[in-house]
Amino acid sequence: MTAPQTPPLPKPSLASETAETPETPEPGAARPTTAPARQEGTWAAPVERLDGSRLPAGAINLAGRRPTSPIQGFGQLWQKTFRVQLPGAATTPAQVIAAWKEHYGEFWPAGNRFSAPLTGLAPGEVGVIRSAQGPMQLSTGVLVLYADDESFTFMTPEGHPFAGWITFSASAEGDAPVAAQVQALIRASDPIYEVMFKLGFGKVEDQMWVHTLTQLAAYFGVHGQSVETSITCVDRRRQWAHAGNVWQNAGIRSSIHTVGAPVRFLARPFRRHA
Protein backbone atom coordinates (compact mmCIF):
# COMPACT_ATOMS: atom_id res chain seq x y z
CA MET A 1 0.00 0.00 0.00
CA THR A 2 1.70 3.17 -1.12
CA ALA A 3 0.50 6.70 -0.73
CA PRO A 4 -0.21 8.37 -4.02
CA GLN A 5 1.19 11.82 -4.62
CA THR A 6 -2.06 12.95 -6.12
CA PRO A 7 -4.98 10.63 -5.57
CA PRO A 8 -7.14 10.50 -8.67
CA LEU A 9 -10.17 12.72 -8.70
CA PRO A 10 -13.38 10.73 -8.65
CA LYS A 11 -15.68 11.37 -11.54
CA PRO A 12 -18.05 14.18 -10.57
CA SER A 13 -21.50 12.84 -9.99
CA LEU A 14 -24.44 13.89 -12.07
CA ALA A 15 -26.19 14.51 -8.80
CA SER A 16 -23.95 17.35 -7.75
CA GLU A 17 -24.37 18.98 -11.13
CA THR A 18 -28.10 18.81 -11.18
CA ALA A 19 -29.19 19.37 -7.59
CA GLU A 20 -32.51 21.05 -7.65
CA THR A 21 -35.06 22.41 -5.26
CA PRO A 22 -37.84 19.90 -4.76
CA GLU A 23 -41.38 20.83 -5.63
CA THR A 24 -43.61 22.04 -2.86
CA PRO A 25 -46.17 19.32 -2.17
CA GLU A 26 -49.74 19.68 -1.07
CA PRO A 27 -49.75 20.02 2.72
CA GLY A 28 -49.70 16.65 4.39
CA ALA A 29 -49.84 14.68 1.17
CA ALA A 30 -47.49 12.07 -0.20
CA ARG A 31 -45.55 13.19 -3.24
CA PRO A 32 -45.90 10.66 -6.03
CA THR A 33 -42.83 12.12 -7.69
CA THR A 34 -39.71 10.29 -8.68
CA ALA A 35 -36.64 10.88 -6.57
CA PRO A 36 -34.80 14.10 -7.35
CA ALA A 37 -31.57 13.70 -9.30
CA ARG A 38 -29.60 14.29 -6.13
CA GLN A 39 -30.85 10.98 -4.74
CA GLU A 40 -30.44 8.81 -7.79
CA GLY A 41 -28.12 5.89 -7.31
CA THR A 42 -27.13 6.73 -3.76
CA TRP A 43 -29.43 4.25 -2.00
CA ALA A 44 -29.57 0.51 -2.57
CA ALA A 45 -32.60 -0.76 -4.43
CA PRO A 46 -35.17 -2.46 -2.21
CA VAL A 47 -33.95 -5.87 -1.13
CA GLU A 48 -35.87 -8.31 1.02
CA ARG A 49 -33.11 -10.91 1.26
CA LEU A 50 -29.54 -11.13 -0.02
CA ASP A 51 -29.36 -12.80 -3.41
CA GLY A 52 -27.10 -15.87 -3.26
CA SER A 53 -26.54 -15.86 -7.02
CA ARG A 54 -24.68 -12.56 -6.77
CA LEU A 55 -22.32 -13.67 -4.02
CA PRO A 56 -18.75 -14.88 -4.60
CA ALA A 57 -18.13 -18.63 -4.45
CA GLY A 58 -17.56 -19.89 -0.94
CA ALA A 59 -19.40 -17.05 0.78
CA ILE A 60 -21.46 -18.49 3.60
CA ASN A 61 -24.04 -17.09 6.02
CA LEU A 62 -25.24 -14.53 3.46
CA ALA A 63 -27.58 -16.04 0.90
CA GLY A 64 -31.18 -15.46 1.87
CA ARG A 65 -30.30 -13.36 4.91
CA ARG A 66 -32.28 -10.20 5.54
CA PRO A 67 -30.46 -6.94 6.12
CA THR A 68 -30.94 -5.68 9.67
CA SER A 69 -31.25 -2.28 11.28
CA PRO A 70 -30.61 -1.49 14.95
CA ILE A 71 -34.31 -2.17 15.51
CA GLN A 72 -33.90 -5.88 14.79
CA GLY A 73 -30.91 -6.38 17.10
CA PHE A 74 -30.80 -7.71 20.66
CA GLY A 75 -28.21 -5.84 22.73
CA GLN A 76 -27.81 -2.33 23.97
CA LEU A 77 -27.78 0.32 21.24
CA TRP A 78 -24.47 2.10 20.82
CA GLN A 79 -23.38 5.04 18.72
CA LYS A 80 -19.65 4.84 18.20
CA THR A 81 -17.81 7.61 16.38
CA PHE A 82 -14.15 7.48 15.37
CA ARG A 83 -12.59 10.47 13.65
CA VAL A 84 -9.16 11.36 12.37
CA GLN A 85 -7.98 14.61 10.82
CA LEU A 86 -5.66 14.63 7.85
CA PRO A 87 -3.62 17.81 8.31
CA GLY A 88 -1.28 18.59 5.46
CA ALA A 89 -2.88 16.09 3.09
CA ALA A 90 -3.61 17.72 -0.25
CA THR A 91 -6.91 15.98 -0.70
CA THR A 92 -10.64 16.54 -0.71
CA PRO A 93 -13.39 14.62 1.11
CA ALA A 94 -14.43 13.06 -2.21
CA GLN A 95 -10.88 11.86 -2.85
CA VAL A 96 -10.68 10.37 0.63
CA ILE A 97 -13.91 8.46 0.12
CA ALA A 98 -12.86 7.29 -3.36
CA ALA A 99 -9.62 5.88 -1.95
CA TRP A 100 -11.41 4.38 1.05
CA LYS A 101 -13.87 2.55 -1.18
CA GLU A 102 -11.12 1.29 -3.45
CA HIS A 103 -8.80 0.06 -0.69
CA TYR A 104 -11.36 -0.67 2.00
CA GLY A 105 -10.08 -4.08 3.09
CA GLU A 106 -6.43 -3.05 2.97
CA PHE A 107 -6.97 -0.70 5.90
CA TRP A 108 -8.21 -3.49 8.17
CA PRO A 109 -6.03 -5.20 10.80
CA ALA A 110 -4.38 -8.53 10.08
CA GLY A 111 -6.66 -11.51 10.55
CA ASN A 112 -9.60 -9.81 8.90
CA ARG A 113 -10.39 -10.03 5.21
CA PHE A 114 -12.89 -7.99 3.28
CA SER A 115 -13.70 -9.00 -0.27
CA ALA A 116 -15.27 -6.11 -2.11
CA PRO A 117 -17.62 -6.83 -4.99
CA LEU A 118 -16.03 -6.64 -8.44
CA THR A 119 -18.15 -3.62 -9.22
CA GLY A 120 -16.85 -1.81 -6.15
CA LEU A 121 -18.65 -0.55 -3.08
CA ALA A 122 -21.77 0.60 -4.85
CA PRO A 123 -25.28 0.73 -3.37
CA GLY A 124 -26.89 -2.71 -3.28
CA GLU A 125 -23.61 -4.62 -3.54
CA VAL A 126 -22.49 -7.09 -0.88
CA GLY A 127 -19.00 -7.27 0.62
CA VAL A 128 -17.82 -10.53 2.17
CA ILE A 129 -16.09 -10.58 5.56
CA ARG A 130 -13.87 -13.34 6.88
CA SER A 131 -12.45 -12.79 10.30
CA ALA A 132 -10.58 -14.77 12.91
CA GLN A 133 -10.60 -13.58 16.52
CA GLY A 134 -8.74 -16.19 18.53
CA PRO A 135 -10.47 -19.53 18.10
CA MET A 136 -13.55 -17.88 16.64
CA GLN A 137 -14.00 -17.95 12.88
CA LEU A 138 -16.50 -15.58 11.37
CA SER A 139 -17.77 -15.50 7.84
CA THR A 140 -20.41 -12.92 7.07
CA GLY A 141 -20.74 -9.71 5.05
CA VAL A 142 -22.37 -6.33 4.63
CA LEU A 143 -24.81 -4.74 2.23
CA VAL A 144 -23.84 -1.34 0.83
CA LEU A 145 -26.93 0.59 1.87
CA TYR A 146 -25.91 4.04 0.71
CA ALA A 147 -23.01 5.65 -1.12
CA ASP A 148 -22.37 9.16 -2.37
CA ASP A 149 -19.21 11.11 -3.11
CA GLU A 150 -18.48 11.89 0.54
CA SER A 151 -19.86 8.92 2.44
CA PHE A 152 -20.96 5.31 2.27
CA THR A 153 -22.95 3.15 4.66
CA PHE A 154 -22.98 -0.58 5.35
CA MET A 155 -26.00 -2.43 6.64
CA THR A 156 -25.41 -5.74 8.35
CA PRO A 157 -27.25 -8.97 7.50
CA GLU A 158 -28.80 -11.45 9.91
CA GLY A 159 -26.09 -13.43 11.69
CA HIS A 160 -23.57 -10.57 11.68
CA PRO A 161 -22.28 -9.71 15.18
CA PHE A 162 -24.03 -6.33 14.94
CA ALA A 163 -27.45 -5.31 13.77
CA GLY A 164 -27.21 -1.82 12.36
CA TRP A 165 -25.38 0.58 10.13
CA ILE A 166 -21.83 1.81 9.84
CA THR A 167 -21.25 5.05 7.97
CA PHE A 168 -17.86 6.07 6.60
CA SER A 169 -17.56 9.73 5.70
CA ALA A 170 -15.13 12.53 5.04
CA SER A 171 -15.67 16.23 5.47
CA ALA A 172 -13.86 19.55 5.53
CA GLU A 173 -15.38 22.31 7.60
CA GLY A 174 -14.07 25.84 7.24
CA ASP A 175 -10.30 26.03 7.48
CA ALA A 176 -10.04 22.72 9.30
CA PRO A 177 -8.21 19.90 7.54
CA VAL A 178 -10.15 17.11 5.89
CA ALA A 179 -11.38 14.62 8.48
CA ALA A 180 -12.38 11.00 7.98
CA GLN A 181 -14.95 9.38 10.21
CA VAL A 182 -16.47 6.02 11.03
CA GLN A 183 -19.82 6.12 12.80
CA ALA A 184 -21.59 2.96 13.85
CA LEU A 185 -25.15 2.75 15.13
CA ILE A 186 -25.35 -0.83 16.28
CA ARG A 187 -26.72 -3.39 18.68
CA ALA A 188 -25.26 -6.85 19.29
CA SER A 189 -27.40 -9.12 17.15
CA ASP A 190 -28.07 -11.79 19.75
CA PRO A 191 -27.38 -12.71 23.41
CA ILE A 192 -24.17 -14.59 22.61
CA TYR A 193 -22.66 -11.64 20.77
CA GLU A 194 -23.84 -9.33 23.57
CA VAL A 195 -21.94 -11.40 26.14
CA MET A 196 -18.88 -11.47 23.87
CA PHE A 197 -18.94 -7.68 23.53
CA LYS A 198 -19.11 -7.29 27.28
CA LEU A 199 -16.16 -9.68 27.63
CA GLY A 200 -13.91 -7.63 25.37
CA PHE A 201 -14.90 -8.24 21.77
CA GLY A 202 -16.43 -4.77 21.69
CA LYS A 203 -13.05 -3.23 22.49
CA VAL A 204 -11.44 -5.31 19.75
CA GLU A 205 -14.00 -3.89 17.36
CA ASP A 206 -13.25 -0.34 18.54
CA GLN A 207 -9.53 -0.92 18.01
CA MET A 208 -10.27 -2.16 14.52
CA TRP A 209 -11.79 1.20 13.54
CA VAL A 210 -8.91 3.09 15.15
CA HIS A 211 -6.53 0.92 13.13
CA THR A 212 -8.55 1.50 9.96
CA LEU A 213 -8.46 5.29 10.33
CA THR A 214 -4.76 5.24 11.20
CA GLN A 215 -4.07 3.26 8.03
CA LEU A 216 -6.28 5.54 5.96
CA ALA A 217 -4.40 8.57 7.29
CA ALA A 218 -1.08 6.87 6.48
CA TYR A 219 -2.32 6.27 2.92
CA PHE A 220 -2.58 10.02 2.56
CA GLY A 221 0.86 10.53 4.13
CA VAL A 222 -0.43 11.56 7.55
CA HIS A 223 1.30 9.79 10.45
CA GLY A 224 1.01 10.02 14.22
CA GLN A 225 -2.43 11.58 14.14
CA SER A 226 -4.62 10.47 17.05
CA VAL A 227 -8.08 9.08 16.42
CA GLU A 228 -10.81 10.83 18.40
CA THR A 229 -13.33 8.39 19.82
CA SER A 230 -16.82 9.01 21.15
CA ILE A 231 -18.91 6.10 22.41
CA THR A 232 -22.48 6.67 23.60
CA CYS A 233 -25.05 4.16 24.79
CA VAL A 234 -28.21 5.34 23.07
CA ASP A 235 -30.47 2.66 24.54
CA ARG A 236 -29.52 0.56 27.57
CA ARG A 237 -32.41 -1.83 27.13
CA ARG A 238 -31.95 -5.22 25.57
CA GLN A 239 -34.58 -6.39 23.14
CA TRP A 240 -35.45 -9.85 24.40
CA ALA A 241 -38.00 -10.25 21.63
CA HIS A 242 -34.99 -10.64 19.30
CA ALA A 243 -33.06 -13.16 21.43
CA GLY A 244 -33.95 -15.79 18.84
CA ASN A 245 -31.51 -14.13 16.44
CA VAL A 246 -28.98 -16.51 17.95
CA TRP A 247 -30.24 -19.12 15.49
CA GLN A 248 -28.62 -17.12 12.67
CA ASN A 249 -25.35 -16.45 14.58
CA ALA A 250 -22.66 -16.41 11.88
CA GLY A 251 -19.89 -17.12 14.38
CA ILE A 252 -21.48 -20.39 15.47
CA ARG A 253 -22.42 -21.34 11.92
CA SER A 254 -18.94 -20.51 10.62
CA SER A 255 -17.35 -22.67 13.32
CA ILE A 256 -19.66 -25.56 12.47
CA HIS A 257 -18.84 -25.07 8.80
CA THR A 258 -15.10 -25.18 9.57
CA VAL A 259 -15.40 -28.29 11.75
CA GLY A 260 -17.45 -29.97 9.03
CA ALA A 261 -14.90 -29.27 6.28
CA PRO A 262 -13.16 -32.71 6.49
CA VAL A 263 -16.51 -34.48 6.28
CA ARG A 264 -17.50 -32.43 3.22
CA PHE A 265 -14.11 -33.20 1.63
CA LEU A 266 -14.49 -36.95 2.17
CA ALA A 267 -18.07 -36.88 0.89
CA ARG A 268 -17.16 -35.03 -2.32
CA PRO A 269 -16.60 -38.10 -4.55
CA PHE A 270 -20.02 -39.43 -3.59
CA ARG A 271 -21.92 -36.25 -4.46
CA ARG A 272 -24.12 -36.24 -7.53
CA HIS A 273 -23.16 -33.59 -10.02
CA ALA A 274 -25.78 -31.89 -12.11
Added chain:
Amino acid sequence: MDGTAAALPVRRPDPAVAVISMAGDITGASEGPLMAAYTQADGPGTRAVLLDFGPLGYMNSSGIGLLVTMLVRANRQHQRLLAFGLNDHYRQILSLTRLDEAIQVHPDETSALAAASGRGTGR
Protein backbone atom coordinates in the same frame (compact mmCIF):
# COMPACT_ATOMS: atom_id res chain seq x y z
CA MET B 1 -22.34 15.57 3.69
CA ASP B 2 -23.85 18.97 3.61
CA GLY B 3 -27.27 19.75 4.85
CA THR B 4 -29.43 22.52 6.09
CA ALA B 5 -29.74 22.75 9.82
CA ALA B 6 -32.75 25.04 10.05
CA ALA B 7 -35.31 24.60 12.82
CA LEU B 8 -38.01 22.04 12.10
CA PRO B 9 -41.56 23.31 12.69
CA VAL B 10 -43.69 21.50 15.26
CA ARG B 11 -47.47 21.76 15.50
CA ARG B 12 -50.06 20.10 17.69
CA PRO B 13 -53.30 19.16 15.89
CA ASP B 14 -54.47 17.27 18.96
CA PRO B 15 -53.44 17.61 22.63
CA ALA B 16 -52.00 14.09 22.53
CA VAL B 17 -50.37 14.34 19.11
CA ALA B 18 -47.49 16.44 17.83
CA VAL B 19 -46.44 16.76 14.18
CA ILE B 20 -42.83 17.46 13.25
CA SER B 21 -42.32 18.85 9.76
CA MET B 22 -39.28 17.16 8.22
CA ALA B 23 -38.50 20.21 6.12
CA GLY B 24 -35.37 20.61 4.00
CA ASP B 25 -32.45 18.21 4.18
CA ILE B 26 -32.20 15.61 6.94
CA THR B 27 -28.54 14.66 7.30
CA GLY B 28 -26.04 14.27 10.12
CA ALA B 29 -26.09 18.07 10.40
CA SER B 30 -29.77 17.92 11.35
CA GLU B 31 -29.21 16.25 14.72
CA GLY B 32 -29.60 19.48 16.71
CA PRO B 33 -32.78 20.73 14.97
CA LEU B 34 -34.37 17.27 14.91
CA MET B 35 -33.77 16.58 18.58
CA ALA B 36 -34.88 20.13 19.47
CA ALA B 37 -38.09 19.51 17.52
CA TYR B 38 -38.64 16.24 19.36
CA THR B 39 -38.08 17.95 22.71
CA GLN B 40 -40.71 20.51 21.72
CA ALA B 41 -43.09 17.75 20.61
CA ASP B 42 -42.51 15.75 23.78
CA GLY B 43 -44.90 17.71 25.94
CA PRO B 44 -46.99 16.39 28.83
CA GLY B 45 -49.70 14.15 27.52
CA THR B 46 -48.06 13.51 24.13
CA ARG B 47 -49.00 9.98 23.13
CA ALA B 48 -47.84 10.06 19.51
CA VAL B 49 -45.37 11.98 17.39
CA LEU B 50 -46.05 12.22 13.66
CA LEU B 51 -43.27 12.89 11.20
CA ASP B 52 -44.45 14.84 8.15
CA PHE B 53 -42.13 13.93 5.27
CA GLY B 54 -44.11 15.99 2.75
CA PRO B 55 -41.68 18.93 2.78
CA LEU B 56 -38.55 16.71 2.89
CA GLY B 57 -35.92 17.74 0.37
CA TYR B 58 -33.28 15.07 0.83
CA MET B 59 -32.27 12.51 3.43
CA ASN B 60 -29.05 10.51 3.59
CA SER B 61 -28.06 7.52 5.71
CA SER B 62 -27.00 9.72 8.63
CA GLY B 63 -30.49 11.22 8.57
CA ILE B 64 -31.97 7.73 8.77
CA GLY B 65 -29.76 7.10 11.80
CA LEU B 66 -31.31 10.12 13.50
CA LEU B 67 -34.74 8.55 13.08
CA VAL B 68 -33.52 5.56 15.11
CA THR B 69 -32.31 7.87 17.87
CA MET B 70 -35.68 9.64 17.88
CA LEU B 71 -37.48 6.29 17.95
CA VAL B 72 -35.51 5.26 21.04
CA ARG B 73 -36.47 8.52 22.76
CA ALA B 74 -40.11 8.05 21.83
CA ASN B 75 -40.15 4.45 23.07
CA ARG B 76 -38.66 5.58 26.34
CA GLN B 77 -41.60 7.98 26.74
CA HIS B 78 -44.10 5.30 25.68
CA GLN B 79 -44.97 7.35 22.64
CA ARG B 80 -45.72 6.06 19.16
CA LEU B 81 -43.81 7.34 16.18
CA LEU B 82 -45.69 7.52 12.88
CA ALA B 83 -44.80 8.90 9.48
CA PHE B 84 -46.78 10.27 6.56
CA GLY B 85 -46.20 12.20 3.36
CA LEU B 86 -43.37 9.95 2.17
CA ASN B 87 -42.82 9.78 -1.56
CA ASP B 88 -42.23 6.40 -3.19
CA HIS B 89 -38.47 6.74 -2.90
CA TYR B 90 -38.36 7.34 0.86
CA ARG B 91 -41.13 4.82 1.49
CA GLN B 92 -38.78 2.27 -0.11
CA ILE B 93 -35.88 3.53 2.02
CA LEU B 94 -37.87 3.04 5.21
CA SER B 95 -38.74 -0.45 4.02
CA LEU B 96 -35.16 -1.25 2.98
CA THR B 97 -33.81 -0.09 6.34
CA ARG B 98 -36.68 -1.91 8.08
CA LEU B 99 -37.56 1.21 10.02
CA ASP B 100 -41.14 0.72 8.88
CA GLU B 101 -41.31 -2.21 11.29
CA ALA B 102 -41.18 0.31 14.13
CA ILE B 103 -42.39 3.54 12.55
CA GLN B 104 -45.89 3.09 11.17
CA VAL B 105 -46.14 4.64 7.72
CA HIS B 106 -49.36 6.32 6.48
CA PRO B 107 -50.18 7.92 3.16
CA ASP B 108 -51.46 11.19 4.61
CA GLU B 109 -51.96 13.15 7.78
CA THR B 110 -55.63 12.21 8.13
CA SER B 111 -54.93 8.49 8.34
CA ALA B 112 -51.87 9.03 10.54
CA LEU B 113 -53.93 11.10 12.97
CA ALA B 114 -56.68 8.50 12.95
CA ALA B 115 -54.15 5.77 13.75
CA ALA B 116 -52.50 7.89 16.43
CA SER B 117 -55.81 8.42 18.16
CA GLY B 118 -56.77 4.77 17.82
CA ARG B 119 -59.42 5.32 15.14
CA GLY B 120 -57.53 3.45 12.46
CA THR B 121 -54.66 1.18 11.75
CA GLY B 122 -53.38 0.91 8.30
CA ARG B 123 -50.22 1.43 6.44
